[in-house]
Amino acid sequence: MTVTLADVAARAQVSPATVSRVLNGNYPVAASTRERVLRAVDELDYVLNGPASALAAATSDLVGILVNDIADPFFGIMASAIQSEIGGPGGRAGGERLAVVCNTGGSPERELTYLTLLQRQRAAAVVLTGGAVEEEPHATAVAAKLRKLAEAGTRVVLCGRPPAPDTQAIALTFDNRGGARALTDHLIGLGHRRLGYIAGPEERTTTRHRLEGHRAALSAAGIEEDPHGTVHGRYDRRSGYEATLELLRRDPSLTAIVAANDSVALGACAALRESGLRVPEDVSVAGFDDLPFSVDAVPSLTTVRLPLAEAGARAGRIAMGREEPPPGGIASVRGELMVRGSTGVPRGSVRVGE
Amino acid sequence: MTVTLADVAARAQVSPATVSRVLNGNYPVAASTRERVLRAVDELDYVLNGPASALAAATSDLVGILVNDIADPFFGIMASAIQSEIGGPGGRAGGERLAVVCNTGGSPERELTYLTLLQRQRAAAVVLTGGAVEEEPHATAVAAKLRKLAEAGTRVVLCGRPPAPDTQAIALTFDNRGGARALTDHLIGLGHRRLGYIAGPEERTTTRHRLEGHRAALSAAGIEEDPHGTVHGRYDRRSGYEATLELLRRDPSLTAIVAANDSVALGACAALRESGLRVPEDVSVAGFDDLPFSVDAVPSLTTVRLPLAEAGARAGRIAMGREEPPPGGIASVRGELMVRGSTGVPRGSVRVGE
DNA sequence: CAAGCTGTAGCAAGCGCTTTCTACATGAGG
DNA sequence: CCTCATGTAGAAAGCGCTTGCTACAGCTTG
Secondary structure, X not given: OOOOHHHHHHHHOOOHHHHHHHHHOOOOOOHHHHHHHHHHHHHHOOOOOHHHHHHHHXXXXXXXXXXXXXXXXXXXXXXXXXXXXXOHHHOOOOOOOEEEEEEOOOOHHHHHHHHHHHHHOOOOEEEEEOOOEOOHHHHHHHHHHHHHHHHOOOEEEEEOOOOOOOOOOEEEEEOHHHHHHHHHHHHHHHOOOOEEEEEOOOOEHHHHHHHHHHHHHHHHOOOOOOHHHEEEOOOOHHHHHHHHHHXXXXXXXXXXXXXXXXXXXXXXXXXXXXXXXXXXXXXXXXXXXXXXXXXXOOOOOEEEEOOHHHXXXXXXXXXXXXXXXXXXXXXXXXXXXXXOOOOOOOOOOOOOOO | OOOOHHHHHHHHOOOHHHHHHHHHOOOOOOHXXXXXXXXXXXXXXXXXXXXXXXXXXXXXXXXXXXXXXXXXXXXXXXXXXXXXXXXXXXXXXXXXXXXXXXXXXOOHHHHHHXXXXXXXXXXXEEEEEOOOEOOHHHHHHHHHHHHHHHHOOOEEEEXXXXXXXXXXXXXXXXXXXXXXXXXXXXXXXXXXXXXXXXXXXXXXXXXXXXXXXXHHHHHHOOOOOOXXXXXXXXXXXXXXXXXXXXXXXXXXXXXXXXXXXXXXXXXXXXXXXXXXXXXXXOOEEEOOEOOHHHOOOOOOOEEEEOOHHHHHHHHHHHXXXXXXXXXXXXXXXXXXXXXXXXXXXXXXXXXXXX
């Protein structure tokens, strides 16, 4: 039924071993023999049996990329960059690797499930992207799993994710704290004193770090923080829309809104607009990430640019062992403040609600 | 070093066969034995060797999802929906499947490479999304590959992609022609007579179908088509920006621009704005797909909504054999015209360029 | 001219699992 | 009490490939 190595060998009048060596190209084979084998492969339309070869060689060419939300360009861009350094014909000769992205949907359980599945497949490497969940039963479980993977020879790289101690995992972390700090500093510099903050889900590291940066800026400027000034939500547009309405309800006099990311910021802009408020004349809005659509927004979004593609590419190379890991296994990747149209000096003093 | 089935068997004082049966749950095992085995698995932290089991059972739990551009939400949304019906703990008990998305980057070679890689892994199913390339050496090669896959028992589903004849592949096709027709009809109905069209890459089916729908609408309205009214580009924002400048150069008097998709439309809006033209007062703009950001654009985009998530979910279920394929193996999925702020009646008659 | 290389190819032993077939208790039926 | 289903477990034969080791030409060398 299906063609096997032995069939090819028979056709080429050589032993299976020789065929295997031709295909893997890691052993001297006479040119004439090689050609005969290749012709047989072609004529029989032979396709290597991946599982069999993985079993025999005790290695696999699978590389897993875990993302929180594949429909979010933030992850799409990173995944794309990682993959481009790993899979397909772009890479080194002979080394076809199957780079696969797994969508955890932000669920800790699914993250663990995928990790187990990849461990099962004896993946060559695993790249985890995006913020981690800090909640306890899970964080430890993931760390343990990562350790196991590393022990089994799987290279583990974290991209845009905080380091996982005792794990051997290489981490390229985004400096969310610093970026957030710069962003809020910018707003404060413009004269804003009443700022609202729309945060992401509470249990994520990214959320916490960005919030910490924001608060650091506030306290450095001597602005006492209003506990009502922060609303938590998801990392999507909708969440930004709703949170903005809530912030406006709590404090109609705020002059700036800092969002957890660009999507949230766009939602905020929409809510503001529908509330009859202009951006940035009435309320300034700032995002985070600088996704492609952010320049295009009207007004264009002030945000912190994260080098998603660069970091992803680097993570991919490290995962493939084609680039040295950073010293200590940890590197912090800085964002860059992009000042654009959505932020400006606060208008006068009081605005009447409604 | 690594724990194997045999180790677990030894620990549980049973034969490897029994452990295998407990793990697969497809053979009666006494409750007490099962429990003993499970405990041993737990204590030893045993993880099944995927390749070995795939080899022995001649099946694998891999499901491949091919996308053209993972950084594009169009694909992200579909991939997410497909995956949610396939992978992780969402599915049927016991059946953990590894749903993986492969990014072809729109390159025919990579598409083929991934297909081969999946064939190698003896994937349980493959879902191909997005338009196909029509160029000849490639189209035939892909069809041949799909046939091979199907023969080898891999279920093949096309989602948002035209049917592949002689292939056994199930196809859920988007009615791009019909959607494009409705969209341009709408514009014509508003009174537009000079329309520019920004198309995608020439060799893609999606591009051709949308263009055909557009032209059908024009000719039905008795508008003779200006060969200069169409510019080809990529499916991204940038392309829309550049193409718009080009269209404006060719015909400064056009009153509407139809874009290949929403991203392109956004780029068009940006170019228009920078050229001092208002949307829709001076020029109407229409997109296609209705991605999440389209409602948020200013003005919000008139477009054709494609039920990406629904179609993806359905494709996923079909791929898993959990839903009957449509009769004849082919279903056409219709889009819905969403009339929003970016289109309006054309202004007066002549506008002066510059 | 015998001994020793070098370059190629084959043998055969697994890799870790699944699954068919066989074996053996048990308890039921005659 | 013997025979037979019935339920449960084990033995063992692969699945298709890789790879360490062996074999043996054809050439150098001393």
